[in-house]
Amino acid sequence: MDNQRRVLSVIVMNEDGVLSRISGLFAGRGYNIDSLTVAPIPNTEFSRLTIVTSGNQRVLEQIIKQLHKLIPTYKVIESDTFVEKELALVKIPLNEDFSGLDMMLKAYNGTVAASGENYIVIMIADDSKKVGNFLKAVKKYNPTEIVRGGSVALDV
């Protein structure tokens, strides 16, 4: 059975220890976490985790069921119609040749997020695949640091 990527949006009670319950579940049962983000949902007692995972059909099904089984889990949303975005920051020293960078930022909807005496930080927010492509393309400017934020997703 082949491996599939899956984005899960998990709504849990915003209480002590939930994150360790979830990360512990993944670690203990040998499931993959490609990325995980978490933040409280405003004006509720819940938090939303966005988990990007992968596995074969049976494993993915088990992941969803096991997440459900955790007592503080309210909902596990898996959808084909997620809007999924990921943020990435890239720090590039200023001594690089920037020819073409402008075009690239345009193509990827990127911006310059910060700049200093001897570096700039560029930022893009897009789906994971595009972010991946961008990070490959940006290599030629010899970035000194790259930070990826992990996916956040919203069911539409």
Added chain:
Amino acid sequence: MELSGSQMVVEALKRESVKVVFGYPGGAIMNVYDEVYKQDFFEHILTRHEQAAIHAADAYARSSGNVGVAFVTSGPGFTNAVTGLATAYMDSVPMVVISGQVPITMIGTDAFQEIDAVGISRPCVKHNYLVKKAEDLPRILKEAFYIARSGRPGPVHVDIPKDVTAQIAKFEYPETIKMKTYKPTYKGNVRQIKKAIDAIVNAKRPVLYIGGGAINSNASEYIREFAKITGIPAVETLMARGVMGHDNPLLLGMLGMHGCYSANMAMSEADLMIAFGPRFDDRVTGKLSEFAKHAKIIHIDIDPSSIGKLVNVDFPIVGDLKNVVEAMNPLAKERVDPSKYKSWRDLLNRYNEIHPLKYEDSSENIKPQWVIERVGELVGKDAFISTDVGQHQMWTAQFFPFTFPRQFITSGGLGTMGFGLPAALGVKRANPDKISINFTGDGSILMNIQELMTAVEYNIPVINIILNNKFLGMVRQWQTFFYEKRYSSTDIEVQPDFVKLVESFGGVGFRVKTKEEFDKALKDAIECNKVVMIDVHVDRMENVLPMVPAGGTLYNMMLEYKE
């Protein structure tokens, strides 16, 4: 009402009608013990090791269906309890275990006897809590009991820092419970149930595969009725012994690694498996891809994650087994003709005639299987049976004539040596009018031997029958079969004098080398109503057979062992 955290614990236990608590005190839980001292609603039984407290509470729950309760202190008290929690978790036993913790103000400082208890218990409990303030205690304790006993039952661990047990706060024990995020499904989907009945009507070779869920949901009566209505033969897992009753003509026996031939062949040749709350453990299925290969599968379980975890299921039904089978019975009565499966039943009965469960009795020494059968003949209906883990456990599962659900108390999923004696205590406390027998091995019994003291102190007459082969027998058997008889660290001929040992605790001991001696010892044991150890010297080299080697297929059993 304003109460201290400790008073709340005691008060909550009253509200939950707890009759017995097993436990062991220490610094962090002393406030609670002080309140235990002042009350007389429940009995507190001081075991001599925390692991035993958990096993005793566990077996109390298994044998009665009520939530078992145990107290332990922080640090080593808690870590000693972990094996007990894991044992209960693997077998879905409802329990609430309360541990002391260092004061909130000291958490995270590596204080004396501080350990991250909820961090450790998380993967071996259904749920756990670290209580941050006394005002949360009523809700948390209410939830703990509710979570432990509802849905797929399991142990719940509540860790209470010492300062929280001293804090005063308002005590209002919730009457009802509302949890947004936890709502088990009890009623099976009617359409799915109808489809399942269709599948049964269309089947030629159906088999009931009954697991521990049948015990947990108290479904035995309905399952027996279902079998009777449909005439479908049944097999039981280790955890389901007693559901059908040994004299039920439709029961083939136990399946799996040490299951009987007809049960394993029934699974292998069936065209429809009706799974009543089992969990497809590898000790049952053998090689998964070959397990019930020709069968469509109906799987009923209260835990959705149990369904489809290991095999693809054609007719999944999430719900409480008792409810679902109760709903199936009238439909089955209308639509299923039991005579239709006659030739299938005949075939399986023939399998059983060709290769029955058997052993060769001997006049020279006592065979362990004989002891178990003999106890069955003498007190089969009047005794609860606990076991430790090893050959004696498997022989008990094979040869004891179980007549009612919850009669057989054994550590299935975790296979915990040392379970038997404390379990027998818990069983006896929950069922004082029944005999409580623990079949054990000369290896296992030494893993919680200190509980003889508890049994004597609290006058809990349990009968331990050691099937003494002077080996860690089950491991020795694997070495015989698969390791060319290199008996690495399994020969335990060096032993205590078990008779003197039990006597030194204040119990009664018997050493048995003949069948006559055994009969007399058992009779005396029952009559004396004391804590008893019967040390039965059995054939050292007896093997548990038949056997499906790990990873093998059910239809390819090792029926006998030839040198």
